[in-house]
Amino acid sequence: MSTSASATAFDTRTRILNLAEELLLARGFNAFSYQHIAKELQVKPAAIHYHYPSKEELGTAIIRRQLMRLRKWRGLPRVTELTPPQQLEALLDVYRQRAAAAHGPQVCFFGALAADFLTLPAPMQQELRTFSEELTQWLAGVLAAGRADGSLQFSGHPFSKAAQVLTTLAGSLQVARVHGQQQFQYILKQLHTELLPAAA
Amino acid sequence: MSTSASATAFDTRTRILNLAEELLLARGFNAFSYQHIAKELQVKPAAIHYHYPSKEELGTAIIRRQLMRLRKWRGLPRVTELTPPQQLEALLDVYRQRAAAAHGPQVCFFGALAADFLTLPAPMQQELRTFSEELTQWLAGVLAAGRADGSLQFSGHPFSKAAQVLTTLAGSLQVARVHGQQQFQYILKQLHTELLPAAA
DNA sequence: TTGCTTACTTACTACTAAGTAAGTACGTTT
DNA sequence: AAACGTACTTACTTAGTAGTAAGTAAGCAA
Numbered sequence: 001m002s003t004s005a006s007a008t009a010f011d012t013r014t015r016i017l018n019l020a021e022e023l024l025l026a027r028g029f030n031a032f033s034y035q036h037i038a039k040e041l042q043v044k045p046a047a048i049h050y051h052y053p054s055k056e057e058l059g060t061a062i063i064r065r066q067l068m069r070l071r072k073w074r075g076l077p078r079v080t081e082l083t084p085p086q087q088l089e090a091l092l093d094v095y096r097q098r099a100a101a102a103h104g105p106q107v108c109f110f111g112a113l114a115a116d117f118l119t120l121p122a123p124m125q126q127e128l129r130t131f132s133e134e135l136t137q138w139l140a141g142v143l144a145a146g147r148a149d150g151s152l153q154f155s156g157h158p159f160s161k162a163a164q165v166l167t168t169l170a171g172s173l174q175v176a177r178v179h180g181q182q183q184f185q186y187i188l189k190q191l192h193t194e195l196l197p198a199a200a
Numbered sequence: 201m202s203t204s205a206s207a208t209a210f211d212t213r214t215r216i217l218n219l220a221e222e223l224l225l226a227r228g229f230n231a232f233s234y235q236h237i238a239k240e241l242q243v244k245p246a247a248i249h250y251h252y253p254s255k256e257e258l259g260t261a262i263i264r265r266q267l268m269r270l271r272k273w274r275g276l277p278r279v280t281e282l283t284p285p286q287q288l289e290a291l292l293d294v295y296r297q298r299a300a301a302a303h304g305p306q307v308c309f310f311g312a313l314a315a316d317f318l319t320l321p322a323p324m325q326q327e328l329r330t331f332s333e334e335l336t337q338w339l340a341g342v343l344a345a346g347r348a349d350g351s352l353q354f355s356g357h358p359f360s361k362a363a364q365v366l367t368t369l370a371g372s373l374q375v376a377r378v379h380g381q382q383q384f385q386y387i388l389k390q391l392h393t394e395l396l397p398a399a400a
Numbered sequence: 401t402t403g404c405t406t407a408c409t410t411a412c413t414a415c416t417a418a419g420t421a422a423g424t425a426c427g428t429t430t
Numbered sequence: 431a432a433a434c435g436t437a438c439t440t441a442c443t444t445a446g447t448a449g450t451a452a453g454t455a456a457g458c459a460a
Contacts, residue, residue, distance in 0.1 A: 026318055030230045033447065034447085043407095043408075045448085049448085050406090111315060112315060114378050115312060117378055119228065155393055155394060156393060159386070163375065163390075164386070167387055170374070174314035174317070174367075175314070187360065187363055190356050190363075190364045235416075253420095
């Protein structure tokens, strides 16, 4: 169209974002540099600055993309049409995938960024808050619906329970990195059996 | 005695360790430097190197001290003589204190170091594993005893449940940093009501 | 063909990081 | 008084950090 969007241009920009995301999840925001990205992509560090002038913009772009993914995902027919327990299962699957990631277990966005939170630029802090809030609200809705129709069980407010479940999931990926996947399995199984009625 | 252990020497060493610990919990291992410590303590960076030649040794010392504290704490009469629910409560209090820390909510050791885990020197990784394992084992014992005498309720293996609870606690402090203390309160309340029988 | 845009590279600045070697002031020991 | 150990400072090296300014090759547009 008007923007001819040459394939290579788009590619490099996206490849930078993909790699930065990977490095963020693997090492944290303060422990990866433009040099790491540049070396891996076989370009010069200045090329990264061309696409993302500052590290703050790069970091914000990573979170923003993840927020867009969340919004798209939760609106997908193959997600909205599931029953509450299936939606919960779909969420757990996302974390299972991360735990089994190719280059060693990754943490989730929240876990990776929350640890460095106080050192993050303000725009990144704000984006992260938005992301976390929207995810919690979505899960709270799923839990409320599930308890209403008897397919899920828990005590307390759905929002509190959602916050607790997401917190546990975020933590469980960090545990997986320190203690291996078995601990992660234990924790997920524990979550699973507590939320689903024994009868079902 | 043989080592005259001049007061100032001991003081500076300890003050370095205290401040490094504080910075680690606030900013993560990769986001504090010898300069930060030196400036705050009004000495030169080389003075820090004198006491802790490398950052790896400083980091290891922080974890090791925390491990010693744990071993001492769990053996204290005022802890061992408590009932299982009281021991659980004592553990939760440690986290509540961190959440309400003076200079903004701190995360726990595990949360702070797990995020940076892949960038940590091997000795620090090993010390952290030991610390986490001992803490989980201790809590598993408390949970098992509590379920046996009917004062605590949960499903699954005590070790799995202990891992889940500690994971949730670690995560909850990260949440507190991002979303404020109220979310933290929700999560702790949720944990509390689930573990303690409604009747009690 | 001239000019403009895109996507870089080269070469740099300014700064910070961990770590080291040599020197010094001071108190204790001999 | 001489020697020594402790606890530093001064001055440095090496290696990285984010970020910038200027140049360039390739492609498209008038």
